[in-house]
Amino acid sequence: MFGSSAAPISAELSARLDFKNQVWIKAGGRTTKTLAGTIGVDTPYFSVGYPYNGFVQDFNAIITATHNINLVFRAVKDPESPAKRF
Numbered sequence: 001m002f003g004s005s006a007a008p009i010s011a012e013l014s015a016r017l018d019f020k021n022q023v024w025i026k027a028g029g030r031t032t033k034t035l036a037g038t039i040g041v042d043t044p045y046f047s048v049g050y051p052y053n054g055f056v057q058d059f060n061a062i063i064t065a066t067h068n069i070n071l072v073f074r075a076v077k078d079p080e081s082p083a084k085r086f
Helices: none
Strands: 012-019 023-030 034-042 046-055 065-067 070-073
Antiparallel strands (some): 023 034, 046 070
8 A cells, every 4th residue: 555644645636727828727625635826927937826725624723724835946958849848
């Protein structure tokens, strides 16, 4: 069996809505009773996102939420061609 009580196996379902391929919002949930939401901005060379995870389980009084800032840098040959991004 994979996973443990400290790191259980979980599944996530989420949806992302893009506006003009620059600004986006993402919402979802996990089988570990966690709700997640993220907002972000994309450019040809980098992305910035702010994820928020809220816990809706027994230890809610101990850990109410987590906050992060994600920075993604892209090395691209042609910034106008999304197919060449990696």
